[in-house]
Amino acid sequence: MNRLPYVVGNGALLQELRTMCRNHHLPHALLLHGEPGCGKKTIARWFAMLTLCAHPAAAPCGECRACRLIAEQAHPDVLEAEHSGKRMGFSVETVRKIRKEAAVLPNNGEKRIFCFLDADGMSVQAQNALLKSVEEPPPSACFVFTAQTPGVLLPTLLSRMTVKAVFPVSKGECAEALLRRGYAEQEVQRAVSRYDGNIGKCISFLEDEAVRQATELAAECTHAIAARDEYQMLRCLTAAAADRDRYRQVLLLLDTQIRDAALLTLDGSFDRLGCDRIGAEALSKEMTPTRTAKMHGAILEALTDLDGNVGSVLSATALCAALMRC
Numbered sequence: 001m002n003r004l005p006y007v008v009g010n011g012a013l014l015q016e017l018r019t020m021c022r023n024h025h026l027p028h029a030l031l032l033h034g035e036p037g038c039g040k041k042t043i044a045r046w047f048a049m050l051t052l053c054a055h056p057a058a059a060p061c062g063e064c065r066a067c068r069l070i071a072e073q074a075h076p077d078v079l080e081a082e083h084s085g086k087r088m089g090f091s092v093e094t095v096r097k098i099r100k101e102a103a104v105l106p107n108n109g110e111k112r113i114f115c116f117l118d119a120d121g122m123s124v125q126a127q128n129a130l131l132k133s134v135e136e137p138p139p140s141a142c143f144v145f146t147a148q149t150p151g152v153l154l155p156t157l158l159s160r161m162t163v164k165a166v167f168p169v170s171k172g173e174c175a176e177a178l179l180r181r182g183y184a185e186q187e188v189q190r191a192v193s194r195y196d197g198n199i200g201k202c203i204s205f206l207e208d209e210a211v212r213q214a215t216e217l218a219a220e221c222t223h224a225i226a227a228r229d230e231y232q233m234l235r236c237l238t239a240a241a242a243d244r245d246r247y248r249q250v251l252l253l254l255d256t257q258i259r260d261a262a263l264l265t266l267d268g269s270f271d272r273l274g275c276d277r278i279g280a281e282a283l284s285k286e287m288t289p290t291r292t293a294k295m296h297g298a299i300l301e302a303l304t305d306l307d308g309n310v311g312s313v314l315s316a317t318a319l320c321a322a323l324m325r326c
């Protein structure tokens with residue numbers, strides 16, 4: 001069975017990396033950035049196969065021993081830095097361990113690959129600890145990072161990396177990928193109507209009942225805010241607040257809906273992050289910069305309440321009143 005990860009879209013990026021591989025110019029440090037769920041980790045795995053595949057002319061083949069081991073996350077030359085701390089960063093201790101490992105020769109192929117996935121929370125100290133290894137890497141070491149934006153990494157670190165964007169795909173490509181994974185047509189359409197071409201978010205929606213509930217509540221709430229329907233707004237927010245985790249998720253989703261609505265007033269061509277385009281469009285009709293700032297502020301306050309152990313139902317009631325005043 002071929003174990004090549006199914007990468008949807010992003011054909012130009014894959015082709016560019018393949019060409020680099022054939023010309024023996026693969027980057028020694030690569031940053032893949034893009035919104036959550038757009039496939040950065042899948043491409044990172046694909047890149048590891050490209051680098052270590054036993055058939056360079058056809059790399060990544062998805063069938064050789066190296067490719068299979070990478071697919072099974074069992075390749076001895078592909079190491080993933082472990083997350084730690086509240087911000088899910090990497091400890092200086094972990095970075096030091098990786099630096100030591102980077103000096104060790106590969107077990108099998110020519111390279112060892114060190115992955116810092118979801119590096120968004122990586123502290124300045126951890127980045128500084130890694131700087132030297134990325135600046136002057138041992139010939140066999142290759143570093144792969146994924147993050148939402150390049151801005152989370154220090155300019156000194158970034159300047160030594162090949163930085164590539166990963167893009168969400170079209171709705172059609174996303175639906176096709178989900179159907180290939182065996183989801184039912186109707187379910188797929190529902191997920192795609194919420195999250196367009198973001199496969200990761202669509203899969204969470206299909207797999208995780210909590211994500212699905214939060215998504216539907218955030219979408220309903222967006223429509224209620226747009227219609228200034230206080231009763232509906234309160235109903236959605238208090239329903240969400242019955243579970244603190246769900247409430248937090250709904251608040252974060254609402255914030256992205258407000259962001260989308262604000263961007264829609266400026267320009268139609270942007271990467272949508274929220275869960276309901278129609279709701280964001282309805283909301284954008286009466287959106288002003290001041291209203292955006294006030295709504296964002298009200299949601300941040302509700303999130304702070306939640307961290308400060310204010311009861312979530314109380315916080316939902318206060319948020320509803322605040323949003324009505326915006």
Ligand SMILES: [Zn+2]
Pocket residue numbers: 049052053054055059060061062063064065066067
């Ligand atoms: Zn292979």
